[in-house]
Amino acid sequence: MSTSLEIKDVQKRYGSLHVVRDFNLHVQPGEFVTFLGPSGSGKTTALKMIAGFETPSSGDIFLDGRSIVDLPPYERGIGMVFQNYALFPHMTVAENVAFPLTVRNVARHQVQEKVSRALQLVKMGDYSGRYPNQLSGGQQQRIALARAIVFDPSILLMDEPLGALDRNLREHMKIEIMRIQKELSITVIFVTHDQDEALTMSDRIAVINEGKLAQVADSESLYNSPADRFVASFVGESNLLPCRVEDAGTSLARVIIADKAPGLARLSGQERGDAGWLFVRPEHIDIDPRGGGTEGRNALEGVVETALFLGEMSRYIVRCGEATVTVKRQNRGRTPFPAGSPVVLSWDAESCVVLE
Amino acid sequence: MNSLLAHRRVRACIVAGPLLALLIGFLVLPLLIILWGSVEGSKLSLAHYQRVLSTGTNLSILLNTLKVGLIVTLVSLAAGYPVAYLLTRMKSRSFSIVAVFILIPLFTAFLIRTYAWIVILGRQGIVNNALIWLGLTSEPLPLLNTTFAVVVGMTHVFIPMAIFTMFSSMVRINHDLGLAAQILGAKPAQAFLRVYFPMTLPAVFSAGILIFIVAIGFYITPSLLGGPADTMISQLIVLQMTTLLNFELGYASSVVLLLVTAGILFIASLFIPLEMIWSSSSVVTSDRKPGPISRGLAVLKRQAHPLLVFIETLIHLATRPFLTTNGRWLWVYTILMLIFLTAPLVVVVILSFSSSPFVVFPPPGFSLQWWAKLAHATEWHASFLFSIKLGVVSALAATVIGTMGAFWLVRTTLPIKRPLFLFSLAPLMVPVVIIATSLYVFEARIGVLGTFTGLVIGHTLLCVPYVIVVMAAALRNFDESLEKAAAVHGARPLQVLRLVTLPILKPSLLTAGLLAFLTSFDELLVGIFLIGRQTPPLPLKFWGDIKYQIDPLLSTASTLIVVLVTVTILLTQWARVRHQKRTSADLAE
Numbered sequence: 001m002s003t004s005l006e007i008k009d010v011q012k013r014y015g016s017l018h019v020v021r022d023f024n025l026h027v028q029p030g031e032f033v034t035f036l037g038p039s040g041s042g043k044t045t046a047l048k049m050i051a052g053f054e055t056p057s058s059g060d061i062f063l064d065g066r067s068i069v070d071l072p073p074y075e076r077g078i079g080m081v082f083q084n085y086a087l088f089p090h091m092t093v094a095e096n097v098a099f100p101l102t103v104r105n106v107a108r109h110q111v112q113e114k115v116s117r118a119l120q121l122v123k124m125g126d127y128s129g130r131y132p133n134q135l136s137g138g139q140q141q142r143i144a145l146a147r148a149i150v151f152d153p154s155i156l157l158m159d160e161p162l163g164a165l166d167r168n169l170r171e172h173m174k175i176e177i178m179r180i181q182k183e184l185s186i187t188v189i190f191v192t193h194d195q196d197e198a199l200t201m202s203d204r205i206a207v208i209n210e211g212k213l214a215q216v217a218d219s220e221s222l223y224n225s226p227a228d229r230f231v232a233s234f235v236g237e238s239n240l241l242p243c244r245v246e247d248a249g250t251s252l253a254r255v256i257i258a259d260k261a262p263g264l265a266r267l268s269g270q271e272r273g274d275a276g277w278l279f280v281r282p283e284h285i286d287i288d289p290r291g292g293g294t295e296g297r298n299a300l301e302g303v304v305e306t307a308l309f310l311g312e313m314s315r316y317i318v319r320c321g322e323a324t325v326t327v328k329r330q331n332r333g334r335t336p337f338p339a340g341s342p343v344v345l346s347w348d349a350e351s352c353v354v355l356e
Numbered sequence: 357m358n359s360l361l362a363h364r365r366v367r368a369c370i371v372a373g374p375l376l377a378l379l380i381g382f383l384v385l386p387l388l389i390i391l392w393g394s395v396e397g398s399k400l401s402l403a404h405y406q407r408v409l410s411t412g413t414n415l416s417i418l419l420n421t422l423k424v425g426l427i428v429t430l431v432s433l434a435a436g437y438p439v440a441y442l443l444t445r446m447k448s449r450s451f452s453i454v455a456v457f458i459l460i461p462l463f464t465a466f467l468i469r470t471y472a473w474i475v476i477l478g479r480q481g482i483v484n485n486a487l488i489w490l491g492l493t494s495e496p497l498p499l500l501n502t503t504f505a506v507v508v509g510m511t512h513v514f515i516p517m518a519i520f521t522m523f524s525s526m527v528r529i530n531h532d533l534g535l536a537a538q539i540l541g542a543k544p545a546q547a548f549l550r551v552y553f554p555m556t557l558p559a560v561f562s563a564g565i566l567i568f569i570v571a572i573g574f575y576i577t578p579s580l581l582g583g584p585a586d587t588m589i590s591q592l593i594v595l596q597m598t599t600l601l602n603f604e605l606g607y608a609s610s611v612v613l614l615l616v617t618a619g620i621l622f623i624a625s626l627f628i629p630l631e632m633i634w635s636s637s638s639v640v641t642s643d644r645k646p647g648p649i650s651r652g653l654a655v656l657k658r659q660a661h662p663l664l665v666f667i668e669t670l671i672h673l674a675t676r677p678f679l680t681t682n683g684r685w686l687w688v689y690t691i692l693m694l695i696f697l698t699a700p701l702v703v704v705v706i707l708s709f710s711s712s713p714f715v716v717f718p719p720p721g722f723s724l725q726w727w728a729k730l731a732h733a734t735e736w737h738a739s740f741l742f743s744i745k746l747g748v749v750s751a752l753a754a755t756v757i758g759t760m761g762a763f764w765l766v767r768t769t770l771p772i773k774r775p776l777f778l779f780s781l782a783p784l785m786v787p788v789v790i791i792a793t794s795l796y797v798f799e800a801r802i803g804v805l806g807t808f809t810g811l812v813i814g815h816t817l818l819c820v821p822y823v824i825v826v827m828a829a830a831l832r833n834f835d836e837s838l839e840k841a842a843a844v845h846g847a848r849p850l851q852v853l854r855l856v857t858l859p860i861l862k863p864s865l866l867t868a869g870l871l872a873f874l875t876s877f878d879e880l881l882v883g884i885f886l887i888g889r890q891t892p893p894l895p896l897k898f899w900g901d902i903k904y905q906i907d908p909l910l911s912t913a914s915t916l917i918v919v920l921v922t923v924t925i926l927l928t929q930w931a932r933v934r935h936q937k938r939t940s941a942d943l944a945e
Contacts, residue, residue, distance in 0.1 A: 051535075051539050052538075052539070053535055053539075072538070072544075073535070073538040073539045074538045074539070074540075074541050074542055074543050074544070074546075074547075076539070077541070078539055079539075079540070080536065080539045080540070082532050082535075082536055083532075084530065084532060086530065086532040086533050086535070086536035088533060088536075088537075088551050088555075089555065090554050090555055099537070099540055099542070099550075100540040100541045102550075103537075103540070103541050103542040103543070103546045103550070104541050105665060147540065148540070151540070151541065157539075
């Protein structure tokens with residue numbers, strides 16, 4: 001059972017503060033969509049409006065084509081996992097999971113059956129008699145998840161559910177959540193400020209900045225073709241070099257990078273003569289001693305400022321005139337460049353985009 | 357190693373000594389004397405107990421005490437709960453304002469508030485005048501000297517206490533739980549009844565116990581507002597000890613009251629950790645499995661399930677129109693409650709400017725005559741100064757003894773830490789009237805009765821538990837690694853104390869001292885017994901005058917005290933806010 005969610009022109013103002021603006025999003029049934037953004041970007045407010053804890057100042061929200069903005073939270077039939085889990089401390093695990101059913105007056109035998117099925121699903125069948133404070137963080141997380149799905153909700157909201165877990169557990173829970181989502185094929189809205197979570201788990205990611213949707217795309221397009229400088233710098237590591245468009249070609253345009261080096265790049269709507277920022281990921285840049293061949297690629301000469309050994313790879317900060325460029329290179333038995341080495345950086349024209 | 361251990365023991369003795377000496381010397385010992393006296397010493401006669409429990413009047417007084425205590429407790433809890441709930445949801449600015457309106461009545465002397473109710477409920481009082489003016493009644497209703505008046509007066513005293521006791525636990529309940537319940541499908545009434553309310557039950561229960569044990573030892577309100585049929589056991593004890601001079605009977609009544617209190621506390625301890633009643637912050641939520649009682653309750657709940665669902669539906673339908681996102685109706689209720697709490701004080705203030713020689717409300721005209729009179733009333737000045745002196749000395753003594761004791765109680769590694777903490781709060785558990793009478797008997801024996809020292813001992817004993825509650829909470833939150841850091845940087849133990857520990861604890865020390873001062877400033881019963889021929893402190897002066905005649909001069913004196921209390925509270929609030937702002941970097945929240 002999965003349901004579509006549509007958010008249409010939603011605005012939210014607190015007095016003069018405009019926290020969510022022009023929010024438009026259509027989530028397909030069974031889709032896993034992540035709201036990704038820095039804290040204070042309005043992503044949690046957006047989630048609260050879907051849940052019904054906040055009312056939009058204007059705009060509408062549809063669940064399966066039916067407007068829900070006038071419904072109180074308890075009539076929306078939405079499952080939600082809270083950041084701190086919000087398990088009821090005075091109830092056992094079984095009572096917690098049964099809660100959505102008992103408040104709906106579901107018959108007792110059905111309650112038991114559904115509760116044990118949900119607990120099986122999250123692999124917590126043996127813990128039904130415990131109290132939440134007798135469980136570890138990861139276990140509480142599973143119970144919160146079981147409670148949110150036990151009543152077959154139309155969609156599942158998750159508000160930074162992994163934030164309180166330590167790193168190993170977080171990796172593990174990511175996979176668990178994905179497994180459960182696939183098994184139930186339930187529509188999920190997942191809120192996080194952690195780009196790794198977003199990139200691994202989501203079908204699509206909605207990047208939110210200052211209350212606005214900056215870009216909605218799947219992980220790969222988001223990573224490789226960010227729509228603007230915010231997305232480029234918020235998702236993954238990136239270099240943004242000042243550049244000017246010389247000539248807007250058909251597929252690749254000629255640009256001047258950092259006021260000196262000519263090169264080729266994809267455009268994102270700029271025209272001839274426009275100034276912009278050339279975006280390129282650190283791992284797409286090759287670093288070589290000066291004098292090597294860089295034909296057909298964009299190239300910049302520079303001097304290594306810092307060299308950091310990180311185990312599987314090395315990270316170089318290279319000064320190229322005014323600009324500094326970060327480069328990541330796999331350590332495959334290659335001689336490292338000490339600080340002060342003159343080097344040449346090069347990358348494919350396809351792997352860089354000019355952004356506003 | 358051995359010398360270190362000895363050293364630590366010595367230190368513990370120095371720190372704990374004064375507290376233990378005070379508690380054992382002036383609480384346990386006097387109580388033992390009373391117990392011994394109640395059975396006529398080695399005769400072990402139970403005759404006096406028989407008289408207490410078999411005489412019709414005595415028994416009915418005991419039952420009446422319990423009845424009034426129960427009514428007052430239930431009414432205060434019910435009236436205070438919504439306010440406490442709203443307080444947990446308030447933003448800090450509105451919180452400060454509302455808190456001040458509750459703190460002022462909380463810290464205004466019982467006597468002043470009771471006096472105000474005499475004015476309001478009297479034959480010529482506001483209520484009767486209003487009823488006659490509205491034509492609802494042709495002649496004044498006998499409101500004063502009734503159980504009704506006692507309940508109103510006592511509820512007025514206990515509602516602020518109920519609000520703050522419940523609030524201090526309720527504030528730690530995460531409001532996300534309510535939201536979680538609602539998104540999972542619980543109607544607001546269900547979310548409240550199944551999630552929020554059960555979680556607040558320990559808070560409600562401990563507030564209830566606190567109010568009940570204080571209420572059954574109450575003296576002032578029932579003596580001034582109640583009729584002969586409303587006599588409570590404290591009055592009986594005072595009467596037996598001071599007028600009838602039937603000491604053994606007084607002892608026996610005291611022991612009965614003490615046993616009732618102990619019994620209630622014992623029952624309470626089956627449900628909640630006892631220290632929660634006085635200092636909710638000291639309770640660490642344990643992984644304790646639910647006891648047989650709560651399991652029994654769960655079975656009961658399952659049996660009554662259909663009924664519960666029916667009630668829930670009713671409440672849902674009834675409350676639905678009143679549920680707004682901003683809690684408008686809750687605010688309306690809270691403001692009404694604040695008016696109820698502060699109105700008596702306002703009446704007193706207005707009366708102090710009356711032009712009439714009698715207590716009539718509303719006053720016929722404005723005049724400063726009573727203020728002029730107060731300015732020349734030397735016996736009031738003497739009482740005022742004596743009260744200040746007594747309060748300052750007692751508060752200082754209590755703060756020093758209590759703080760040292762709190763250090764010991766929090767940091768000791770003795771296995772009986774918890775019982776020791778409870779023992780140090782004993783002066784709050786024993787009804788004041790018993791502390792007063794037992795000290796009276798004891799101090800007479802050791803020859804300090806009627807001296808300033810004797811009085812200070814009594815007041816210090818009453819103030820010390822408040823200091824301990826405040827300081828123990830502060831010390832538990834105190835980061836001990838700061839002391840280690842100071843030591844590593846070369847500070848010797850006393851320097852650590854002077855330069856690091858005490859400065860950090862300063863706000864709590866001030867709060868503790870202030871609480872102790874106000875407790876002493878407002879104390880009546882111990883004063884009545886221990887005063888001897890000294891200048892009466894303010895409450896005693898007040899007490900004598902109220903019983904003798906009710907004139908607007910009392911309003912004027914009360915107004916002065918209300919103003920002083922208000923200024924003190926505003927100053928402390930201001931200091932607290934300032935301190936919080938300055939250290940807000942340390943407080944993650």
